[in-house]
Amino acid sequence: MEKLKRMAVALSSLLLLVGCEQPKVVDDIRIVQALGYDYYDESHILGTITTPIYAHTGGSGQVQATADTYSVVSHIGRTLNTLLESRSEFPLEIGKLLVILYGKDLAKGGLFPYIDVVNRNPDVGRTISLAVVDGRAETILNHKFTTDQLVSAYLNDLIQHNTKASFPKNNLHEFLYSYFGDGMDPFMPLLKLKQHHVEIEGIALFKGDNYVDYLPFEYAYPFKMMFESFNDGSYEVPINRNHYMSITNISSKVDYKVENASSNRPIIYINVKEKGFLRESSSTMQPKQNIKEIERIMERTLEREGNQILEMLKKLGVDPLRLGDKVRSYDRGWSEEKWRAIYPHVTVKLDVRTTLAQTGIIE
Amino acid sequence: MPVKVPENRQVSPYFMLFIIYGIQVGIFVLSYERVLAKEIGNDGWITILISGILMEVILWMVYRVLEKNGGDLIDIHKELFGKWLGGLFSVIFSLYFLTMSLVVMRTYAEIVQVWMFPHLSYFAIAGMVGGTAYTFVSGGFRSIMGICLLSIVYSTPLFISLFFPLPYVHYENLLPMFHHSPLAIISAAHQMILNFIGFEVLFLAYPFIKQPKKAKKWGYYAIYLTTMLYILLFIITILYYPRRQLKGILWPTIEIWKIVDLPFMERFEYIGITIWFFTILPNIALSLWAASRGFKRVFNINQRITAILMSILIYVIGFFLNSRDDIDLLNAILSNIGFGFLCGYVPFLFVLQSIVYKVKKRNGKT
Structure with missing residues (x-):
């Protein structure tokens, strides 16, 4: 009995200690789901946040979220928090952040200070989407889209859905990896508001x-x-001027090889092997289209486009494909400065091999 | 006369695995990748392998020293250095374990504060951790073995989290291999020592193991297991982060948990850090037990009383070490002492003992 009493005292004192932490009731916080940064003037930035407001709709019991978006102008180097909090009735919580948008004008001047804030915050996940906006982030976040989701989820889904099919993988972790890694540069999707939809305009380098x-x-x-x-x-x-064939379910494997890595003229071989299915249903089939011929056209087109990309990247001096890192893994004496100097002149040989299979339900 | 432990307080031979695994895998698993990568980069896994092999050799020495004497470290000290000097060494040994439990508790409290509950005071966290650890110590050696076993059972599901970073790994990061000089690779081994210290607890726990000869192999397995665990974790970390970023990340293992994306759970590190409580519990409990056991054997005082006094002591000292610098300094001190003890004192003891025994034998013959 004595022992039991002592146990009870010990346990209840533990409960008292736990009471020290501030509770965060979900009704009494504002969950920030999207953040936007824009250039305002020389020394100020415009910060925008979107938070969902959950309100009961009549007696249906269903909860419909509406977005509440507001912006503040803040001095560069100040965190937005204090100003944002001054307009919010509840404390802002950043743990459920889905997407961060940066205005193009701001992005030209360097984004690291704005990304580092998120990087240092233990509350923020690593799979959130980052994007540059052609125009202003504020405009997109304030726009009413025809979707049952909030703008934050809409943008996040838009980016992540595209990464599955034809857009390179990107999120906060990938950005940080390329930013910190030697011999590579980061990229983000570039978004643009077109009437009532947001469209991925391309890859922001x-x-x-x-x-x-x-x-x-x-x-x-x-x-x-x-x-x-x-x-x-x-x-x-593209089969000819106004005829396209749609290839789906492509599984693609890329393999890098580097020759003469330690010399001033390294040769990088990029070998791509693609396996795909020709879906006749999604394009009108020309009579007797030779599958071998389509393969060849696809290889040629991809090689041409790939080489155009490589030329452009070399001319800009940016390395989002992480070629520098590939050379580094072959070269013990590799250094970032040396790589940057020789990067515009490196030889990259792209080779694409395609195997297609035909699927369809009618011969 | 070497110490004898009654059979009802002893544990089965295979518990040797749980003792060593339980005390080695602890708080530093969350952070060792950073210091190692800072010094040696992608070749760190070789360093881990080398230190693992070194630890196997030292474990062999520990076994030999203990077997020859048949008791525990207190008996060995008494035999080699006499009552007073030997007793002093034994007290220092106990204090070393006390420092270890302090470091683990303070570092864990910091992690909980940074990652989970920024408003929670040190006293609350350390009170919970220290209080739980003390209950196990007061339950005796066998109950500590229980928590050692449970800690492995509880923390094993965490291995699943290592699958989540796999889509983000870049195998180029391991290349070029052997990028650093052999000397640099070996000298980086001292960065790994915090992950391996603790198995000296055998110096006191050895008499508690039934049929110690049978238990020896379990000890070697345990160190093999921890070495492989560290290598696996290190390689995943190196593949996941560029080196320049890794240098700035204080707890790489926790940061890796952040990529875990479950539909019902936004922040997996909450689960990870909570489960890690059961991994550090054997650390603290075993080192606290060793510290109080040392005092018991030297001064012949009740172990429960020393244990509670010691828990209060580290609880209070921990409060005054409240900055990141203090904690780093504490870690560095423990690392140096541990390195000196394992790689200096144990071989010294081994050599000294064999000389003393040889001399005795010769004297006995003539």
């Missing part, structure tokens, strides 16, 4: 953390093919 240029969306697939191996991609092969 960065040098360090400064936005320099973008690759149009048509080049996203050949970029992805050189960037990573993947399953379940899709691509349209």
Whole structure:
């Protein structure tokens, strides 16, 4: 009995200690789901947040979320928090953040300070989407889209859904990896508001953390093919001027080899092997289309587009394909400065091999 | 006369595995990748392998020293250095274990504060951790063995979390291999020592094991297991982060948990850190037990009383070490002492003992 009493005292004192932590009731916080940063003037930025408001709709018992979006102008170098909190009736919590948008003008001046804030915060996950907006982030976040989701979830789904099919994989972790890694530069999707939809305009290219240029969306697939191996991609092969064949379920494997890595003229071989299915249902079949011929056209087109991308990247001096890192893994004396100097002159040989299979339900 | 432990307080031979695994795998698993990568980069796994082999050799020495004497470290000290000097060494040994439990408790409290409950005070966290650890110590050696076993059972599901970073790994990061000089690779081994210290607890726990000869192999298995665990975790971390980023990440293992994306769970590290409580519990309980056991054997005082005094002591000292620098310094001190003890004192003891025994034998013959 004595022992039991002592146990009870010990246990209840533990409960008292636990009471020290501030409770966070979900009704009494504002969950920030999207963040937007825009250029305002020389010394100020415009910060925008979107938080969902959950309200009961009549007696149905269903809860419909509506987005509440508001912006503040803050001095560069100040965190937005204090100002944002001053307009919010409940404390803002950043743990459920889904997407961060950066205005193009701001991105040109370097994004790292704005990304580092998120990087240091233990509350923020690593799979959130980052994107550059052609225009202003504020405009997109304030827009009413025809979707049952909030703008934050809508944008996140838009980006992540595209990463599955034809857009290279990207999120906060990938950005940080390329930003910190030697011999590579990060990229993000470039978004644009077109009437009532947001569209991925292309791949925003960065040098360090400064936005320099973008690759149009048509080049996203050949970029992805050189960037990573993947399953379940899709691509349209231009057969002739106004006829395209749709290839689906592409599984693509990319393999890098480097020759003369330690010399000033390294040769990088990019070998891509693609396996796909020709879906007749999604394109009108020409009579007797030779599958071998389509394969050849696809190889040629992808090689041409890939080489165009490589030329452009070399001319800009940015390395989102992480070629520098590939050379580094073959060269013990590798250094970032040396690589940057020789990067515009390296030889890259792209070789694409395609195997297609035909599927359809009618011969 | 070497110490004898009654059979009802002893444990089965295979518990040797749980003792060593329980005290080695602990708080530093969350952070060792960073210090190692800072010094040696992608070749760190070789360093881990080398330190693992070194630890197997030292474990062999520990076994030999203990077997020759037949008792525990207190008996060995008495035999080699006499009552006073030997007793002093034994007290220092106990204090070393006390420091170990302090470091583990303070570091864990910091992690909980940074990652989970920023408003929770040190006293609350350390009170819970220290209080739980004390209950196990007061239950005796066998109940500590129970928590050692449970800690393995509880923490094994965490291995599943290592599958989540796999889509993000970059195999180029391991290349070029053997990028650093052999000397640099070996000298980085001292960064791994915090992950391997603790198995010296055998110096006190050895008499508690039934048929110690049978138990020996379990000890070697345990160190093999921890070495493989560290290598696996290190390779995943190196493949997942570029080196420049890894240098700045204080707890790489916890950061890896952040990529775990479950539909019902946004922040997996909450689960990870909570489960890790059961991994550090054997750490603290065993080192606290060793510290109080040392005092009991030297001064012949009740172990429960020393244990509770010691828990209060580390609880209070921990409060004054409240900055990151203090904690780093504490870790560095423990690392140096541990390195000196394992790689300096144990071989010294081994050599000294064999010399003393040889001399005795010769004297006995003539």
